Amino acid sequence: MALASKLNHEGIRVYCICGDGELQEGQIWEAAMTSSHYKLDNLCLIVDNNNLQIDGKVDEVMSIYPIDEKFRSFGFEVINIDGHDMNQIINALNKAKTVKGKPTAIIAKTIKGKGVSFMENVADWHGKAPKDEEYKLAMEELN
Amino acid sequence: MNLEITKATRQSYGEKLAELGEKNKDIVVLDADLSGATKTSIFAKKFPERFFDMGISEQDMMSTAAGLATFEKIPFASSFAMFACGRTYDQIRNSIAYPNLNVKICASHAGVTVGEDGATHQMIEDLGIMRGMPNMVVMCTSDDLQTKWAVEEISKIKEPVYLRLCRYATPLIYDETQKFEFGKGIQIGEGTDATIFATGVTVSEAIKAKEELEKKGINIRVIDIHTIKPIDEELIIKCAKETKKLISIEDHNIIGGLRNCYF
Ligand SMILES: [Mg+2]
Numbered sequence: 001m002a003l004a005s006k007l008n009h010e011g012i013r014v015y016c017i018c019g020d021g022e023l024q025e026g027q028i029w030e031a032a033m034t035s036s037h038y039k040l041d042n043l044c045l046i047v048d049n050n051n052l053q054i055d056g057k058v059d060e061v062m063s064i065y066p067i068d069e070k071f072r073s074f075g076f077e078v079i080n081i082d083g084h085d086m087n088q089i090i091n092a093l094n095k096a097k098t099v100k101g102k103p104t105a106i107i108a109k110t111i112k113g114k115g116v117s118f119m120e121n122v123a124d125w126h127g128k129a130p131k132d133e134e135y136k137l138a139m140e141e142l143n
Numbered sequence: 144m145n146l147e148i149t150k151a152t153r154q155s156y157g158e159k160l161a162e163l164g165e166k167n168k169d170i171v172v173l174d175a176d177l178s179g180a181t182k183t184s185i186f187a188k189k190f191p192e193r194f195f196d197m198g199i200s201e202q203d204m205m206s207t208a209a210g211l212a213t214f215e216k217i218p219f220a221s222s223f224a225m226f227a228c229g230r231t232y233d234q235i236r237n238s239i240a241y242p243n244l245n246v247k248i249c250a251s252h253a254g255v256t257v258g259e260d261g262a263t264h265q266m267i268e269d270l271g272i273m274r275g276m277p278n279m280v281v282m283c284t285s286d287d288l289q290t291k292w293a294v295e296e297i298s299k300i301k302e303p304v305y306l307r308l309c310r311y312a313t314p315l316i317y318d319e320t321q322k323f324e325f326g327k328g329i330q331i332g333e334g335t336d337a338t339i340f341a342t343g344v345t346v347s348e349a350i351k352a353k354e355e356l357e358k359k360g361i362n363i364r365v366i367d368i369h370t371i372k373p374i375d376e377e378l379i380i381k382c383a384k385e386t387k388k389l390i391s392i393e394d395h396n397i398i399g400g401l402r403n404c405y406f
Contacts, residue, residue, distance in 0.1 A: 003195070003207060004214030007171070027234070030203035038195070 002035065002043040002103075013097070017046045021053030023064040029074065035103040036075025043103040044096040045076070048083065050112040052123045071105040083108030116141050144354070146314035146347055153251035153308045155290035157182020160219060160249075163298055164190050170298065173208055173220045175201045180310075181221040181251045201226045205234035205246070212244040217298060220246060224253035224266035224307060228273055239303050240276035247297050248273075251308040253283075254394030256344050258311065271399015273305040274372050281372035283307035285346035286316040289369055292323045300325075307343060309394075314347040316367075328375040330382075334362030337388035340379075342368045342401050345392040352392075374404045 005012040022028060035043050047067060051058045059065060068078045077099045081088040089108070096104035112126070113119025116138040130138055164170050164186050171193045178184040178196060187194035197204040201222055208218035221227065227250035228235060239246045255265045273281050280302055284290040290308070297304040323329070328340075332353055341349040349365040356363055366382060368375065383389060383405075391402040 001210040001213060004211045004216055007193075007211075007216070008214060027200075027202040027206070030197075030200035031206065033200065034197060034203050034207060037198075 002040040003038055005042055006038070006040065011042075013042050013044065014040075015044050015046065017048060019053070020047060020049045020051060020058050020064060020067065021061070023047070023067065023070075024062050032071065032074040032076070039101050040103045041100050044093065045071075045103065045105045047105060047107045048110055049107055050110045050121075052112045052121070052126060054123065054126045056123050067107050068105075071107070076103050076105040079104065079106045081106060081108050083110035084114060144316070144350055146316070146351065148315050149312035150287045150315060151309060151312045152284050152286070152290040152343070153180070153182050153310060154312075155284075155287040156221075156249055156251070156294055156306070156308050157185040159291040159294040161185040161189050163295060164193065167217065167298060168193075169215060169217045171195065171211055171216045171218050173197055173204050173211075173218060175199055175204050175222045175226060177222050177226075177251075180223070181249070181308075183219070183221045201230045202234050205231045205248075206238050208246045208248075209234075209238040209242070209244050212239075212246050218246050219249055221249045221251065223257075223264060224250035224269045225264050228269050228305070229266060232272060235273075235279075235303075236276060240279050243278040244303060245301050247304045247306065249294075249306045249308060252310045253307045254309065254344065256309060256311055256394050267394070267396045268399060269305075269307060270371060270395050270401070271403070274399065274404075276303070276305075278303055279372065280304040280370070281307075282370050283343040284369050285341070285343055285367050286313065288315070288317045288319070288321065289323055289367075293369060296323075296325055309344045311344075313344050316347055316350065323369070326370045326373050326375060328378045329367040329369070330364055330378065331367065332362070332364040334364045335386045336361050337363040337390055338366055338382040338386045339363060340366045340368055340389065340391045340401055340405070342371060342393065344394050349392050368401060368404075371401065371404060379405045 002014040055061045072078045079092045081092050092106045119125045172183050172186045173195045174183045176199045208220040211218040257265050284293045339349040346367045393400045
């Protein structure tokens, strides 16, 4: 999409959000290579780095660290932020717009299930929906 | 039939693609480090700004082609059949076939006729894989004129297409008087002793067999199936009624191949 937008001179920016566990997929790095080779400065990747995947902690299942150095060496501008700090998020997105000649990767350090006491940092919540009672409790905590 | 003059369908593909690129500026071409062999290099030379070498990353090539299609481009993605659909099943299924995106996967070097490249490159499961993909049109062409017709035809269809091409040079079967119709097989001969269904490189071999058998008083017909999906059901049923035997000759595993379309 970012490549097509460049071809069309449309000035469209493409934002791509990916998890940290999925950085283990080979295709992510094929795409990373392509993005910097074709100088896709209209592409902004946001990595949700909560260090959890279905089987457990990312660094225990199959470490993908250091994420920032990997993307830097693949030709990205890299910005590390606290993914729960709105000011940092906005500043990073604004900075990404000014980067020329290469794509940007924002590595957002996050806590899975943040704000809900029984969900925080629990890998089990990766792929299941809360029951009615759990949903009520979670919403109360968030409000 | 004079089957002396030969040309590889990948060559015909490359020539026609470069010609179409002139008329249709939406056509973009992707290759995975095999443009010299798949013949997309002819397009690349003429239109470097619309040609993307993706390196040896077929998975990303398919996903990038899908992305380009969402922006109304007409991407033609080429590699050897083994890599174009062997390495990329997931990307084609989820990013091209299910969302019904207008991507043309044109794969050369299909079948055992790749020869000395060996078993790792001899793709004989591709038709089975691609026929099973939802929305995917599947074609396999037998000669120069038919391939050029097919390349133009698929550039007009707004659906994902898999076009199977061959490495080695095969005879020119058809002349300018031949009409090709999407989804319609071509009947060669009226024999009723048997029907040979063939596709791609096996069509000229089937015609040779037909001529040999005629000398022995056995009269068969050959059906050239260039459109494998959707298959020409009408013609298959007609041949089943009119001839005593149905035979398929394929450069492919019998499972998932041409015979599986009717039996
Ligand atoms: Mg995660």
